[in-house]
Amino acid sequence: MGDTILKLDKVTKVYPNGTVANRDINMEFEKGEIHSIVGENGAGKSTLMKMIFGIEAPSSGTITYKGEERHFASSMDAIKVGIGMVHQHFMLIPSFSVVDNIVLGDETTKGIFIDQKEAVRKTQELSDKYNFELDVTAKVSTLSVAKRQKVEILKTLYRNAELIILDEPTSVLTPQETEKLFDQLRQFKAQGHTILFISHKLDEVKKISDRISVIRNGVSKGTYRNEDLTMEQLTNLIIGRDLENDMDEYKTHKDFNNEKALVVRNLFMEHNDKPVLDDVSFAVKRGEILGVAGVEGNGQIDLVKCISGLQKIKYSGSIEISGDDVTQFNVKKRRDVGMAYIPEDRMNDGIAGELPISDNLISSYFERQDINNKLFMDGKAIQELSNDLIDKFAVKTDSAETSVNSLSGGNIQKVVVAREWNTSPNLMIAEQPTHGIDIGSAEFVHHRLIDLRNEGTGILLVSADLNEVMDLSDRIIVMFNGKIAAYFKDANNVTEQELGMYMLGAKAQTKEEIGGALND
Amino acid sequence: MTDKSSKYSKNYKLSITNPKIFEALKLVISILIGLALTFVILCFVSKDPFNAFITILTGPLKKTRYIGSVIESFIPYAFAGLAAGVLFKSGAFNLGAEGIFIISGVAIAAVAVADITSSFILHPFICILVGALVGGVLMCIPSLLKAKFNTNEMVVSLMLNSIYSAVSVYIVRTYMRDVGSLIATKEYAASARIGYLYEPLRINICLVILLICMVILSVVLKKTRLGYQIRLVGTNPQFSEYSGINSFKLSITTALISGVLCGIGAACHLLSQTAQYQPDKTLSGIGFSGMLLAMLGHNNPIGIVIASFFIKYLEEGTKVLYFVDTSVPSEIVSIVEGVIILLISSQYFLRGFRERKLLKEGLEKDGK
Numbered sequence: 021m022g023d024t025i026l027k028l029d030k031v032t033k034v035y036p037n038g039t040v041a042n043r044d045i046n047m048e049f050e051k052g053e054i055h056s057i058v059g060e061n062g063a064g065k066s067t068l069m070k071m072i073f074g075i076e077a078p079s080s081g082t083i084t085y086k087g088e089e090r091h092f093a094s095s096m097d098a099i100k101v102g103i104g105m106v107h108q109h110f111m112l113i114p115s116f117s118v119v120d121n122i123v124l125g126d127e128t129t130k131g132i133f134i135d136q137k138e139a140v141r142k143t144q145e146l147s148d149k150y151n152f153e154l155d156v157t158a159k160v161s162t163l164s165v166a167k168r169q170k171v172e173i174l175k176t177l178y179r180n181a182e183l184i185i186l187d188e189p190t191s192v193l194t195p196q197e198t199e200k201l202f203d204q205l206r207q208f209k210a211q212g213h214t215i216l217f218i219s220h221k222l223d224e225v226k227k228i229s230d231r232i233s234v235i236r237n238g239v240s241k242g243t244y245r246n247e248d249l250t251m252e253q254l255t256n257l258i259i260g261r262d263l264e265n266d267m268d269e270y271k272t273h274k275d276f277n278n279e280k281a282l283v284v285r286n287l288f289m290e291h292n293d294k295p296v297l298d299d300v301s302f303a304v305k306r307g308e309i310l311g312v313a314g315v316e317g318n319g320q321i322d323l324v325k326c327i328s329g330l331q332k333i334k335y336s337g338s339i340e341i342s343g344d345d346v347t348q349f350n351v352k353k354r355r356d357v358g359m360a361y362i363p364e365d366r367m368n369d370g371i372a373g374e375l376p377i378s379d380n381l382i383s384s385y386f387e388r389q390d391i392n393n394k395l396f397m398d399g400k401a402i403q404e405l406s407n408d409l410i411d412k413f414a415v416k417t418d419s420a421e422t423s424v425n426s427l428s429g430g431n432i433q434k435v436v437v438a439r440e441w442n443t444s445p446n447l448m449i450a451e452q453p454t455h456g457i458d459i460g461s462a463e464f465v466h467h468r469l470i471d472l473r474n475e476g477t478g479i480l481l482v483s484a485d486l487n488e489v490m491d492l493s494d495r496i497i498v499m500f501n502g503k504i505a506a507y508f509k510d511a512n513n514v515t516e517q518e519l520g521m522y523m524l525g526a527k528a529q530t531k532e533e534i535g536g537a538l539n540d
Numbered sequence: 541m542t543d544k545s546s547k548y549s550k551n552y553k554l555s556i557t558n559p560k561i562f563e564a565l566k567l568v569i570s571i572l573i574g575l576a577l578t579f580v581i582l583c584f585v586s587k588d589p590f591n592a593f594i595t596i597l598t599g600p601l602k603k604t605r606y607i608g609s610v611i612e613s614f615i616p617y618a619f620a621g622l623a624a625g626v627l628f629k630s631g632a633f634n635l636g637a638e639g640i641f642i643i644s645g646v647a648i649a650a651v652a653v654a655d656i657t658s659s660f661i662l663h664p665f666i667c668i669l670v671g672a673l674v675g676g677v678l679m680c681i682p683s684l685l686k687a688k689f690n691t692n693e694m695v696v697s698l699m700l701n702s703i704y705s706a707v708s709v710y711i712v713r714t715y716m717r718d719v720g721s722l723i724a725t726k727e728y729a730a731s732a733r734i735g736y737l738y739e740p741l742r743i744n745i746c747l748v749i750l751l752i753c754m755v756i757l758s759v760v761l762k763k764t765r766l767g768y769q770i771r772l773v774g775t776n777p778q779f780s781e782y783s784g785i786n787s788f789k790l791s792i793t794t795a796l797i798s799g800v801l802c803g804i805g806a807a808c809h810l811l812s813q814t815a816q817y818q819p820d821k822t823l824s825g826i827g828f829s830g831m832l833l834a835m836l837g838h839n840n841p842i843g844i845v846i847a848s849f850f851i852k853y854l855e856e857g858t859k860v861l862y863f864v865d866t867s868v869p870s871e872i873v874s875i876v877e878g879v880i881i882l883l884i885s886s887q888y889f890l891r892g893f894r895e896r897k898l899l900k901e902g903l904e905k906d907g908k
Contacts, residue, residue: 034895034898328782330781330782350784350786351781351782351783351784352784352785352786354784355784361782363782368776368778368779369778369779369782370779370782371776371779372771372772372775372776372779372780373775373776374775375771375772375775379768379771379772383772383779383780383783384783384784386765386768386769386783387765392765395764396759396763396764397763397764397765397768399763423559
């Protein structure tokens with residue numbers, strides 16, 4: 021292989037809240053290779069990339085790029101020397117055209133004006149050179165997610181990036197789109213670019229990488245040639261133990277007389293004259309998990325908002341929670357009839373970060389009798405309840421008085437789940453319940469959800485993670501363009517490829533088939 | 541599980557990495573820097589900076605009259621601070637205390653000049669009640685407008701400040717003006733005045749009311765469901781909505797509490813320290829000072845009362861100094877106050893120090 025292009029020497033990063041994200045990381049990247057960095061969510065991959073890209077400064081250690089020690093003050097410095105990064109969440113301006121997004125900050129000018137023609141020409145040329153099949157004059161808001169990602173990649177190429185960091189690029193793509201991306205990456209490699217590929221999907225990593233570096237708990241577990249590692253070895257390196265994966269064994273099957281925890285009928289909603297929800301009807305029975313699969317942005321968020329009572333936009337249709345028509349109810353009334361909700365955006369919706377863990381463990385039921393006296397809240401009861409939940413949910417903390425935002429993502433999510441679990445809900449809405457948390461915590465959360473299911477709670481699981489939906493669900497619906505595109509009565513009889521077809525809109529079921537979501 | 545209630549409760553380290561200790565340390569260092577800066581300025585303006593500095597710090601203690609003056613004058617400021625503190629704690633950017641003080645002053649004065657009762661207890665009591673009522677109701681307007689028309693609380697409350705003070709001047713000039721040149725009401729009825737409980741230290745019933753309000757507020761914020769909701773909304777309004785809290789009802793409640801405190805503060809000031817009300821003079825500046833004091837006291841009721849006393853004490857100190865050394869301007873206190881608030885509210889002040897400490901601790905803990 022070629023020369024070393026990037027070298028990390030004893031790189032360490034400690035965040036102000038005391039979290040050690042990376043410790044003494046040594047890694048070398050060679051020119052013209054596809055080098056994957058794998059690890060659980062929260063293992064420290066993203067932080068490491070941020071340091072390479074100049075967004076964060078290392079607390080100690082050195083970064084050497086092209087033989088020179090670098091101290092990037094910002095990402096601008098990194099871009100200048102030829103490092104590009106495609107973030108997990110795109111950094112594009114939707115109302116701008118592709119060209120405008122790409123040249124932004126690095127415009128070709130004619131006098132004091134932007135040379136629009138030249139910009140279009142250069143961008144189109146670049147797009148054609150790499151077979152991106154992009155209309156560069158189109159507005160970004162009209163593009164699909166996969167195309168937006170191409171725009172992001174093009175942006176780095178436009179700035180002559182030799183080293184391109186891709187942070188979880190496949191998390192927003194369908195299996196088919198992922199294939200295409202990989203072809204593209206191989207092409208880049210052939211042209212001498214170095215690719216840093218961040219992912220926690222191991223099959224993809226095995227497929228695309230030349231070499232693989234593993235990070236666990238912020239510490240490097242070594243760099244290996246792809247062909248020297250089996251999947252089992254890789255898993256072991258990442259997790260440090262074997263994972264019991266079969267959720268089906270954990271499930272028990274009791275009969276709850278087909279009672280419904282949630283019934284949604286004919287939900288319609290428009291936003292900016294576009295249909296967001298289009299005749300959505302389904303039911304969640306007690307003691308089952310109904311999975312909602314779909315590429316992000318196909319109406320799932322609005323569907324959950326309608327059910328949870330947080331929807332600000334007018335919608336029509338009816339929603340019943342355990343027999344009560346809650347369509348006109350506010351959040352509190354819906355919670356009173358047994359709704360619980362694990363929100364996707366846990367930092368903004370799920371916690372009050374600066375407040376102690378104990379405050380965050382009671383927010384959904386702070387008026388409940390067991391933690392209140394007549395006039396005052398019962399501090400001692402709250403303390404006991406908090407400690408109990410911290411124990412039960414294995415939240416790693418010294419004290420219930422610690423502010424919740426000093427915990428890791430996985431532990432914060434455990435606080436959220438513990439709180440919602442403790443409402444003994446009839447209906448649990450679990451929206452991306454393990455998004456961005458470590459595997460151990462994710463497994464824990466999954467088990468608690470199945471516990472609830474076994475005891476008779478109806479669970480609506482909305483997730484963009486296909487594996488999660490397939491592993492946990494009893495029944496599955498697929499959303500595409502605000503509609504239910506498919507319904508599967510038995511989650512065990514579906515393949516990833518099949519779901520992918522419906523998620524992309526390549527196939528759709530008939531009305532009768534979909535009707536089962538409500539009537540089965 | 542042997543003793544659950546204590547298992548995760550008292551596990552504090554006495555270290556700067558504990559956020560509460562960090563805040564306390566920050567406060568102390570801020571005050572020291574503020575005082576040091578005062579000394580530096582004194583070196584420039586005073587012939588005898590060392591003595592001047594000592595006079596500012598200890599002057600008010602020299603005569604009971606001086607300390608009495610501090611005790612009397614800090615009360616309305618403390619009320620203003622408490623009023624602002626409640627609003628800030630709930631995350632509302634309502635800066636309306638200034639206007640509320642002034643307009644509730646009009647209502648208080650109207651009752652105080654009227655010959656409604658000759659009882660020395662009932663008359664002030666009615667005045668305070670009226671002030672609290674007017675203040676409480678009017679303070680709700682920005683929250684109402686925000687809920688109904690999605691207006692910006694800060695803009696509305698600042699505009700209302702101007703409106704209230706103009707309206708106050710208009711009302712007094714047109715309907716309540718005393719014969720004479722000033723824009724002022726007649727003198728209050730003798731029965732409306734608040735007398736001293738202990739004259740040498742100028743302690744009156746207002747101090748008692750203030751301390752009661754402070755304790756009640758403190759308890760409400762810490763121990764009650766209302767206080768819990770205020771904390772939640774103040775820290776993360778989106779989360780409180782998700783939790784099912786009625787944010788409109790809550791914002792009205794907090795505005796009401798805040799306005800009531802303003803009204804009581806205005807009444808205390810008027811009835812104990814003035815004989816007639818001048819709407820363009822008497823109460824101006826108190827509401828705005830209150831916001832600074834709330835920041836200085838970290839929105840904590842007890843902290844706010846202490847902060848108010850501290851600032852008024854320093855002010856008195858410069859006044860005492862002025863008797864012996866006229867070269868020192870009394871505005872020096874404002875400089876100190878400004879510097880301290882700047883340092884306390886700064887997110888970055890001392891942060892590097894704390895982070896280095898955290899880095900070390902983090903490395904030690906994880907280094908196993």
